[in-house]
Amino acid sequence: MANLPLAGVRVIDMTVVLAGPYCAMMLADMGAEVILVESTQHFPPQTRGINARPTRDMLRNRGGGYPDGDPGKRPWNRWAHFNVMGRNKHSMTVDITRPEGMEIFKRLVSVSDVLVENYAADVMDKLGVTYEMLKRQKPDIIFAKLSGWGDTSKYRNFRAMAQSIDVMLGHSFLRGYPDMDQTEVTTSVAEDPALGVQAAFAIVAALHHRNRTGKGQVLDLCLAEGFMPYMPQAFMDYSMNGRLQGTLGNRDPVAAPCGVYRCLGDDKWVSIMVNGDEEWKGFCRAVAEDWTKDERFGNPLSRQRHQDELDKLVGIWTSRHEGYEVMYLLQKQGVAAGPLLDEAAVYADPQLNARGFWVEESQEDSGTHLYPGFMWKMSKTPPVVRRGPVRMGEDNEYVYRKVLGIGDAEYEKLVETGHIGIDYAPHIK
Structure with missing residues (x-):
């Protein structure tokens, strides 16, 4: 790990769903110590599952997501959508909505280099996690804020999923067919991983800047702006010629067939x-x-x-x-x-296998499976699977005792008050 590009960098991961977790995993793959901050008192939907404790009836109508279709004793550790972006990370639990939890969080900030989050902007505001607060704990911290529409202007507090961004950018319209009603166009979440890659790049650039100047900064990235480079022809045609492209289906404005x-x-x-x-x-x-x-x-x-x-x-x-x-x-x-190709054929594709793209990852609750591997190959500092998909609270002992230096008495009190744990509170379904 010492040879990896981001070795020695500590990242606080406060991300949900897809774009943020993907960004954090790439930083972890590059050697950063990524600490996912979770709470036993709050379940973020579509991150560690649709529900914390899904019933069989729920699963019957919602497809797969769990090994062998079984949510198991701790479904949140078996959810494939989370686990595919959960490798090489650490996880701690703390409830920052309570004063003592916020104090723990501030202590973590004081010994960290980066904080990345992708909630709607007002969520961080309500929690009191602002750049001003973070700078008081760590003056040179880098604060990466990922959102649907950005941290300024009219849509700042809008809730956004990739599907809604896809529609409002016109991408779903362009993907439609001339004889197809828009209700038949499938949803796309391509905006999310695209933003994850861009955010990881921006964070690495900000770290480089900090190494030269000693100064941290705020990074403001959003799904809407991040996806524009993926469909430039239509927008530039309108900008330069005032022409609307219209639906294309599988066709291209230039190529034929x-x-x-x-x-x-x-x-x-x-x-x-x-x-x-x-x-x-x-x-x-x-x-x-x-x-x-x-x-x-x-x-x-x-x-x-x-x-x-x-x-x-x-x-x-x-x-x-x-x-x-x-x-x-x-x-x-x-x-x-x-x-x-379908999924089975992609797993069997000779090119991906020849390049060693699929990697084996193991986790106590979800078992051992083949996962999509790394986006890049580096001749001197190749990324490796150091640990499988992280389980909630798996690293509480390490983070609280080693990173924060908390003693036995305080640790036990935090366990008793529900800050530290490996299970969601009973009231969370």
Whole structure:
């Protein structure tokens, strides 16, 4: 661990759901000591589960999420959505809504470098966790605030999930089909992991700045602004030309053919995207069909205008081949293509396995499973799984005694008063 890039950096993790936990995990993967601050008195929905203690009836209507479909004795430690972003972290419990809990929290701040949170802005305000308070405990602390719409202006206190941001940014509209009602467009949470990556980068940059200047700062990031770079064409077209793009489905404003086409097998599909004349020539060599010489498909603009006819012909060709076969035929000619895979096929994909992407992680309550691994490979400081998905309160002894220096009497009192624990309070269902 000493060789990892962020070794020696301590991060307070006050994150929920997806964007924040993903950011914190990446910092932990880079060697930071990430301490997740939790409370036995409060259950954050969609973080350690939909409910703290779900019944079988609840699970019947809500799909998977637990190993073998069983929530077990401590469901919050078995929830896959949390565990997939829970590795390499520590967890402590304290109720900061009570004065003695806030004092414990302040002591933790005084020996930490970064605090990252992604609640709605007014939640931190109500708790009294402000930059001014944090600076009084640690003048050079870095405070990363992740939210739906940012820490200023009209939408500051709005509750936001990626789905609502997706709609308000127009992303769900662009993903729709001309003949499809918007109610049929599936939800997307792509904004969340995107912001997680951006926040981790911003925190590393702020740490670099602090190393040079000795000064901390506030980082204000949001889902809405963070996702704009993922769909620049539509916004720049409107900005420069006053033109609304409209729904595209699987098509592209420039490339043609571009789409997902049926291939050999039951409900098997392949994605193909051809950019420009050079790739079109490669596509024609791979397909080796007379229709590729049709003058309607002779240049990019004409291919765009005749996409319906082109898609039908491409679909007839792909239907005679398996998805991977199409991929290899086209990739050999420099054309982007790949089969549509389900979860089982993704786990079995030879490329991901050859690169060692899947990593084995173990945890006492949830067992041992393959998890998505690291986003980067580093030749000198490769990330490793140092510990599996963290259980709630797993590191209370370490944090309270070693990090904060709390003695036996105070520790036992905090246990008795419900600050320290590994189970949610009985009233939390």
